[in-house]
Amino acid sequence: MRKSESHYVCNNCGYESDKWFAKCPMCNELESAVEYNTADVTINTGNLKVPDIVFLDQELPPAKKIPTNFQEIDSVLNGGLVEGAVYLLSGDPGIGKSTLMAQIANSIQATEGFAFYVSGEESTEQVVQRFNRLEIKNKNIGLIFENNVDVILKAMEKSNITPSVIFIDSVQTLKIDSIDSSPGSILQVRESTRKMVEYAKKKNIPIVLVGHVNKEGAIAGPKVLEHMVDCVLQMELEGGSGLRLLKVTKNRYGPTDEVVLFEITQKGLKPIDNINSFFLSDYSNESGNTLTIVKVGQKLLPIEIQALVSNPVYGSPRRVTSGIPLDRLLMIIAVLSKKLKLPLESKDIFVSSSGGLRINDSSMDVAIALSLISSIFDAPLSFSTIAFGEIGLDGRIRGISL
Structure with missing residues (x-):
């Protein structure tokens, strides 16, 4: 029997150490050390497969992509899902990740073979109800309700079906019996993902994993999870509850500056x-x-900036924003107060973007400034006016590239 030894892994970045640490020496996160036992990890010492050496002058075939037939998703992924690649779709609970996966599974099976949809956290009734709500009755989608990785892989092998894609909801619910810790733990998430990555590469099948995010907005689990997968897609709630933004934060097979906007409806996510x-x-x-005009990914979006400047009601002036970074607003207020001698420091100021779309772009500085000036003097701008540009601390307007 292999000797049991305690190790510690950083819950944030995956750094490992034989000794406990109060602050991670890699990412400086406090109290992020999680203990695990080396006896929990099974080491496979079977026959090793020696890989062929690839030389740079060899002509290799391009990575084959499977179109999802979901035009906006294919655009974001630069043509579709790459065979053997692993994708991580992250987002807040209830934001629509499972709905989007069900829609992709349905659209991709319109022309491509078969798909497995694995659910480790929802009951049969919940998943079937979602598919019924989305009016999906595709016989080429197989549902598996299990969270044990080895059982999932055996079930797919036993079916004698070679799927064109596998969807797993979610990676935080997966577990491996040989690891003595609960699903969602650092070790379980890391080793379960590793097994799925190995299976995808071995079978040359793309796998899409759903990942939850923590209260800080980062993907729950070890930071190494993002390094293990080939592509990370992040779904965000924008403004009102009906708007969703899907963006690529990592992509080994294409650009990372693509985004797509969805409107959530009773029948799913509508581009x-x-x-x-x-x-x-x-x-x-x-x-x-x-x-x-602001640039989101490769898209130029026309946005309306609204500002309201009024006398304070509760004594101290308030600064309230929706979709606009508060720090950016405070900087613009300071510049206008000093350079134009406007009495903004003693006023209540409310600023929002149309639809509450979150924008962190200095190109909207001039539009915010004009909205504040327009509100304080109660003077509307011309209907045909469009303003963009960055305002420096010296009060000068700098050009931007769109």
């Missing part, structure tokens, strides 16, 4: 075709309103 009308359908050139 927003006409972005201009979606954000500007109710625009009016009232005082405090200014149009601007």
